[in-house]
C-alpha cells in the first residue's frame with residue numbers, strides 16, 4: 001500500500017497543495033491504491049517538501065519524480081498513447097504550470113496581505129492537529145519567510161502586481177487556447193497534463209483568496225469546465 005504524504009482536503013479540493021493534488025489525481029487515474037497522511041511532517045520529507053510517498057518501505061519525494069518512478073518500475077504510463085510531439089507539448093505545458101503558474105499562486109497566497117491572513121489560519125489549523133498551539137505560530141512565520149524568499153529567488157517576486165498579473169494570466173490564456181473545445185488537454189482521454197492542470201486551476205479558483213488573476217481565470221470557461229470534468233471523473237467521492 002502506498003502512503004501519500006499530502007496536505008488535507010480543503011475548499012472542496014482534494015488538497016490545498018497543488019503539487020499534492022496533482023499527484024493524488026495521478027494515482028487515482030493510474031488506479032493505484034493509497035492511503036493519505038496529512039500531518040505535514042516535512043522533517044521526514046526526502047526533498048523537504050510535500051508531496052512524498054512511502055512505497056515499498058522507501059520514502060520518495062517530488063510528484064514528477066514519483067510519476068516517472070511508477071513509469072520505469074511498474075510500467076504505468078498515462079501518456080503512452082501520445083506521439084513524441086504530443087509528449088513534448090505536454091511536458092512544456094506541465095513545466096509552465098509547475099515552474100511558473102505555481103509561483104503566481106504562491107504570490108496570491110503569501111503576498112496579498114488579506115489573503116495571507118486567511119491562508120495563515122489554514123496553516124495554523126493544519127499544524128495544530130499535530131503540534132501544541134504555541135509551537136505552530138513560529139513555524140508558520142518561518143514558512144512565510146521561506147515562501148517570500150522563494151518568490152524573490154525564483155524571480156517572480158521581483159515583479160510588481162501588474163507584471164505578475166500579465167505573466168500568470170498569459171500562461172492560463174495559453175492553456176485555455178490549447179485545450180479549446182477538447183474535453184482533455186491532449187484529446188479525448190485524460191493524461192498527466194490533465195492531472196497537473198486540474199490541480200493548479202483548482203487551487204487558484206476554489207480558495208477564498210481574491211486577486212484579478214483569479215477573476216481572469218474564472219472567465220476562461222473551458223478551464224473551469226475542465227476542472228469540473230476532472231473533479232466529477234476522479235473525485236466524485238470528495239466530501240462524502
Ligand SMILES: N[C@@H](CCC(=O)N[C@@H](CS)C(=O)NCC(=O)O)C(=O)O
Pocket residue numbers: 017018019020048049050051061062063064146
Ligand atoms: N516539484 C515539487 C514541488 C512541491 C512543492 O512545491 N510543494 C510545496 C507545497 S505545494 C511545499 O512543500 N512547500 C514547502 C516549502 O517549499 O518549504 C513536486 O512537484 O512535488
